Amino acid sequence: MSAKRIHTSMQIAPYVFILPFIASFLIFYLYPIISTFIMGFQQVYPGQVEFIGLQNYQKLNNPEFKVALFNSFRYTVYTIALLIPIPLFLSVLLNSGNRNMNTVYRSILYIPSLVSIVVAGTIMRLLFASSTKSIVNTLVVFFGGEARQWLLAGPSQAMILLLVLALWRWVGVNIIYFLSGLQSIPEELYEAADIDGASSFQKLKRITIPLLKPTTIFVTTISIFGGFAMFEESFILWAGKPSPNNVGLTMVGHLYNKGFQEGEMGMASAIGIILLIIVFSLSLTFLKMFGFFENEGRR
Amino acid sequence: MKRILLLMVLAISMVSMVFGAGSAESAKPEATKATEVSLWTFQDIHLPFYEKMAEKWNEQNPNRQIKLVGEVLPYEDMHTKLLVSLQAGTGAPDIVDIEIAKYPNFLKGDIQLAPLNDLIDPVRDNFITARLDIYSKDGKNYGLPFHVGAxxxxxxxxxxxxxxxxxxxxxxxxxxxxxxxxxxxxxxxxxxxxxxxxxxxxxxxxxxxxxxxxxxxxxxxxxxxxxxxxxxxxxxxxxxxxxxxxxxxxxxxxxxxxxxxxxxxxxxxxxxxxxxxxxxxxxxxxxxxxxxxxxxxxxxxxxxxxxGGTGTSVTLQARDLQLSKDFLMFAKGSEEGNILLWEDLGFDPPRWDVWDDPAMNAPNKFTKFFINxxxxxxxxxxxxxxxxxxxxxxxxxxxxxxxxxxxxxxxxxxxxxxxxxxxxxxxxxx
Missing domain, CATH: 3.40.190.10 (Periplasmic binding protein-like II)
Incomplete structure (x- = not known):
């Protein structure tokens, strides 16, 4: 076969087209995953790498890791509980009524997700600063309350702050997902329902929500990933210092502390592997629960 | 239409490349032969001190000019970046301030910082040695202190x-x-x-x-x-x-x-x-x-x-190891440097032989600010x-x-x- 024929061969072309993806997958995903897996069994110091078996995993049986696990889990559950119904409801509203106004609202709701999380977190931190002159404290005092040290208070307040930040930032994105889902629902179904005299609530319950199921599954899955991967929000909110009482310590935060602040890369890798296993099994269970794979098979 | 757009983009990028190259070229002669020495710190108050000492160094060492490139990074970020770049073997600065609470992290494994013993030994007796020991392991001193920190x-x-x-x-x-x-x-x-x-x-x-x-x-x-x-x-x-x-x-x-x-x-x-x-x-x-x-x-x-305290170290990745070490020793280990530590930063300098220097009693911004x-x-x-x-x-x-x-x-x-x-x-x- 001449060189020219190889170039134009239909058998080679597809591989050339997917080469960029395969290359970046191998270099930036597969290789790091494999080396993380290996490092999980090692003690990694500059110039001294030692195989230490399961010691890294054994050391993870400590209260801090459990706090991190619990916080990440809690955060994920709450964000899913908030970031599915609220955007769903808002997108249904945005899908009806005046089209021009909707575009305006949609943009307003989407803008926060364009803001870097570092900027948003810093602004949040300053808003909720513990000085009596911070904006939130000024408002609280104005309405007759008492100035508080928001970021230093207990775990529930910290979680609320993190959720406010997540809500503010991600509602717009989820609205976009739901809107595209809504627009793929055929208009005829609603017309038929109108003819049968269905109320708008019935239409929502019987048509909109069931037909949005694929979108909901997708949004929930990425929320599971997003929730467990949360790190920047709490890192920025407490200005890079350990959060008081570890209220903002997440799995990734713990990984960061171990790896980059204490220099224990091996232990950080072990945390990463556990995180991977948790997220993987959670999302697979979830997808199975909602019959994602069955559907696929039947087709 | 599309073709015109493409041409414009091409033209703009070519022009900017020419300008970019041009400015780099014109900057060269100004920099003379000074060797670039990079420095990271997490405390912006420290940087002017190093800059002043670099000026003094250049006056006294016309043959070994340095161009100090200082960078101030947030506390946690700087230590994180340093740890990663030392682990990776690339990307670290020549000289770096490491805070006392983080210092032990950098003494794990094969230490990626340069021992300073050869420079410290001749004047070791003039230091409060406890402050040198903080930044040491197995008899090797890796960092120079800023102060006693009373x-x-x-x-x-x-x-x-x-x-x-x-x-x-x-x-x-x-x-x-x-x-x-x-x-x-x-x-x-x-x-x-x-x-x-x-x-x-x-x-x-x-x-x-x-x-x-x-x-x-x-x-x-x-x-x-x-x-x-x-x-x-x-x-x-x-x-x-x-x-x-x-x-x-x-x-x-x-x-x-x-x-x-x-x-x-x-x-x-x-x-x-x-x-x-x-x-x-x-x-x-x-x-x-x-x-x-x-x-x-x-x-x-x-x-x-x-x-508290901050140990300043030279990393093994330093481009000119000896020059970086000599400059660091001059900045923080010399008598002049120790006096400037007091005058500029208000630090109680780690070399006790300057403590009775007349400069320590002279008025400065601290004596002006405080009632003492x-x-x-x-x-x-x-x-x-x-x-x-x-x-x-x-x-x-x-x-x-x-x-x-x-x-x-x-x-x-x-x-x-x-x-x-x-x-x-x-x-x-x-």
Missing amino acids: EVIYYNMDILNAAGVDPYKIKTWDDYMAAGKIVKAKTGKPMTTLEVTEHWSFWPLIAQQGSDLLDKDGNVILDNDINVKTLQFLKDMMNSGVAIAAPGGFHHAEEYYGFMNDGGAASIWMPMWYMNRFTDYMPDLDGKILILPMPRFTENGARSAGM DDIFGMLLEIKDEIMGVNIKEKLPAVIDRLKSSVMIQSLQQQNKTPYQALKEASDLSR
């Missing part, structure tokens, strides 16, 4: 005068507590603020009593009796209204500077190096602050402790009472726990007793 107490005389309290009469911590109650009753203001997300309110007090976070072999002794008692003392201070939690949680928070600048509390204990935070961040306190030794715990107890006439005289008075601390491998872990849990649990939220909080943190770090 702990002192800063009184706001406006508030004390309003309450009729004489700070010179405060000899012991019991006196301090009593005075604090008077201040609270007369002015409604707290005597002091306590850090609840950092360790600077706690560590000096235990060090004053000869205790510490780690013993000299590096074992965790965070939960010993003295420490528990001391934390209880801080808690009592909080509960009696003598102290409040520092706004923002620690004494380097923006909120705290604003609070203190407005005359929020009557005093604060921090090391000597905190002086420049007053001059730079709390300008309204000009002429109101008196610096005194710490109260004692017992009649003959020590009145200070050597707190002779700040250094005060320091000489307590120099034998400056208690040392042990900096060992477990320190970063212990300090992280002090920051994240012990202080907040025992002082602010008070959901754990001092003993419980200290015990839990100790067990976690052992």
Whole structure:
């Protein structure tokens, strides 16, 4: 076969087209995953790498890791509980009524997700600063309350702050997902329902929500990933210092502390592997629960 | 249409490439033969000091000119970046400031910092050697200190005068507590603020009593009796209204500077190096602050402790290792450098042979700002009472726990007793 024929061969072309993806997958995903897996069994110091078996995993049986696990889990559950119904409801509203106004609202709701999380977190931190002159404290005092040290208070307040930040930032994105889902629902179904005299609530319950199921599954899955991967929000909110009482310590935060602040890369890798296993099994269970794979098979 | 657009884009990128190259070329002759030396620090106050020393170096060493390229990064970020780049073997600066609480992290494995013994040895006797030992392992010195870091107490005389309290009469911590109650009753203001997300309110007090976070072999002794008692003392201070939690949680928070600048509390204990935070961040306190030794715990107890610090090291990745080492030694190890440490930064320099230099008594921005006439005289008075601390491998872990849990649990939220909080943190770090 001449060189020219190889170039134009239909058998080679597809591989050339997917080469960029395969290359970046191998270099930036597969290789790091494999080396993380290996490092999980090692003690990694500059110039001294030692195989230490399961010691890294054994050391993870400590209260801090459990706090991190619990916080990440809690955060994920709450964000899913908030970031599915609220955007769903808002997108249904945005899908009806005046089209021009909707575009305006949609943009307003989407803008926060364009803001870097570092900027948003810093602004949040300053808003909720513990000085009596911070904006939130000024408002609280104005309405007759008492100035508080928001970021230093207990775990529930910290979680609320993190959720406010997540809500503010991600509602717009989820609205976009739901809107595209809504627009793929055929208009005829609603017309038929109108003819049968269905109320708008019935239409929502019987048509909109069931037909949005694929979108909901997708949004929930990425929320599971997003929730467990949360790190920047709490890192920025407490200005890079350990959060008081570890209220903002997440799995990734713990990984960061171990790896980059204490220099224990091996232990950080072990945390990463556990995180991977948790997220993987959670999302697979979830997808199975909602019959994602069955559907696929039947087709 | 599309083709025109493409042409325009091409033209613009070509023009910009030409300009880019042009500016790089024209910059070259100006830079002479100076060797570039990069430096990272986490404290923007340090950078002008290095820049001044670089100027002096260039005057004295016409054949070995340097071009100092300093970069100030946030505290955690800088240490993280450094750790990663040392681990990776590329990307580290030539010279770097490493904070004491992070230093042990860099002494793990094959140490990626250059030993400075060859330069220190000839003048070793002129240093307070305890400050060199902090940044050492197995007899090799890897970092040069900035200061002795003597702990002192800063009184706001406006508030004390309003309450009729004489700070010179405060000899012991019991006196301090009593005075604090008077201040609270007369002015409604707290005597002091306590850090609840950092360790600077706690560590000096235990060090004053000869205790510490780690013993000299590096074992965790965070939960010993003295420490528990001391934390209880801080808690009592909080509960009696003598102290409040520092706004923002620690004494380097923006909120705290604003609070203190407005005359929020009557005093604060921090090391000597905190002086420049007053001059730079709390300008309204000009002429109101008196610096005194710490109260004692017992009649003959020590009145200070050597707190904090930053070791400056040369990384093995330095482009010109010898030049970087020589410059660092000149900046922080020479007599001139040590005098400038005092004049510019208000640090109590680690070389004691400059302590009686006339320059140490000369007026500068600190003598102007603080009420004391002779700040250094005060320091000489307590120099034998400056208690040392042990900096060992477990320190970063212990300090992280002090920051994240012990202080907040025992002082602010008070959901754990001092003993419980200290015990839990100790067990976690052992």
